Amino acid sequence: MSDLIGNLVGTLGVDHHQAEGAAGTVLGLIKQNAPEGTLDGVVAKTPEAQGWMDKAAPALTGGGGGLGSLLGGGGLGGLGSLGGLVQGAAALQTVTAALEKLGIPSGVAAQAIPIVLSFLQTKLGDKSFAALTSKVPFLQELSGSQASAAGGLAGAFGKLF
Numbered sequence: 001m002s003d004l005i006g007n008l009v010g011t012l013g014v015d016h017h018q019a020e021g022a023a024g025t026v027l028g029l030i031k032q033n034a035p036e037g038t039l040d041g042v043v044a045k046t047p048e049a050q051g052w053m054d055k056a057a058p059a060l061t062g063g064g065g066g067l068g069s070l071l072g073g074g075g076l077g078g079l080g081s082l083g084g085l086v087q088g089a090a091a092l093q094t095v096t097a098a099l100e101k102l103g104i105p106s107g108v109a110a111q112a113i114p115i116v117l118s119f120l121q122t123k124l125g126d127k128s129f130a131a132l133t134s135k136v137p138f139l140q141e142l143s144g145s146q147a148s149a150a151g152g153l154a155g156a157f158g159k160l161f
Helices: 003-012 016-032 040-045 048-061 068-074 080-100 104-122 126-135 136-141 153-161
Strands: none
Touching: 003 016, 003 104, 016 048, 016 080, 040 048, 040 080, 040 126, 048 080, 068 104, 080 104, 080 136, 104 136, 126 136
16 A cells, blocks of 8 residues: 555545545545646656546546636636635535545545545655646645645635625
8 A cells, every 4th residue: 555545545635545535535636637748747657647537537537527618718828826725625526525425525525635645745855746736737736735624725715705
């Protein structure tokens, strides 16, 4: 079992299948929205990650279009940080909905995101992870929640309202 899957199982109290689904969903969403080849280094270092993403792909493409409709067409590009916030909310909703199909409650699903992002940062390195977050605006919001599973996005919404 990979370190990531073991961490998800131990921290979230989910089973092995659910942990793989969580990892694949988050990584798959990033892969869908990042420049081509961005996660190649991660897959080279953790070959099973491709399998996790392949298994999660149907949940990310089915029902409601996921995040793709938000990112397509440049609809949020001119909104600056608000665009990243909205995309972050959409990404969180997409991940949560996909993981609920695996029997993972929404609160637990939200806790999976910072764990997977921390894994990704470790595999890519700080410089490459920073470059990735600059190219995928919703990652700036989601990675802001790494310090606290309930922080980042929720705190940002609190500031808006």
